[in-house]
Amino acid sequence: MNVPLLPMLLLAGAATAWSATPRELAQSYTAEASRLIPGFQGSAQRGAEFYARRFAVSSHLPACSACHTDSPARIGRHAVTGKTIQPLSPSAVATRFSDPAKVEKWFRRNCTEVLGRECSAAEKADFIAFATEGT
């Protein structure tokens, strides 16, 4: 695909409260990733490994699971403030992964802090595949 779908989605998301389905979001990340990795397909299995991996860049926030628990379907707890965090799975909270701008914002914030860098499109596609598994 030649059309830069994700930037267009983001632009639309910024201008209006653009809504997408988790599948559409995963597809646009997959399309972006496949430009670097020919034939790339999102994998819930890789997403699960990524989710559980201890990056240990931050001692307070070593991994996704530090706040979001071992399962994205469960209610999380902020490792610093103790505030509850609604589950990431669309099966638990229907609005998850439906707003491209919001998804990009939180990937950017949380990846920068937990991984020490931004996440790649491939990692995002895998993450969504894992978080939406069974929905």
Added chain:
Amino acid sequence: MNKILVWDLPVRLGHWLMVAGFALAWVTGESERWRLVHVFAGSTVMAVAAYRLLWGLIGSRHARFADFVRGPVQALGYLRQLLHRSPPHYTGHNPAAGWAILLLLALALASGASGWATYQELGGDWIEEAHELFAGLMLIIVGVHLLGVLLGSVAHRENLVWSMVTGRKQGRPEEALTRPGLLAALSMLAWTGLAVWWLAR
């Protein structure tokens, strides 16, 4: 003209608390690791701004809104004179500074309230976005305020930043404050402590 006491303790202490709070809240705004620091810093800014509203009504002479809040025509007129390097000297805040102060207080309360609502999960995503908008606007007004302080300091050959530290500024002896406002400063600190404790829960 002599150096007289113009800014009382609550004005000065409140000013520097807002400076520290806003700076700290800004640099921690993108981080979950520093989220609690962000919440405490932002709550401090909001609590001080709320106290300043009251102090603008019952405070000392140059702290009162009636002393320095003027219409937009006067504020624009002052800015024009400032650009022509011939601004009239005001002992208290000049008319343009008055607008910066009102905007900064309004934005401090708006960003504080929307930040608090976000932290307590009282609203949708739009409150979070409003919070970012208010904070961004506040940073812009802070920049304009700093530029005004720089231009005013040069125009009047008066270090306005240092005036906000010592409280002393050029003025006529009869315009001087007679009391430093120690009790009011202590009550402001007590209020801020209480408000921050409640807001950041």
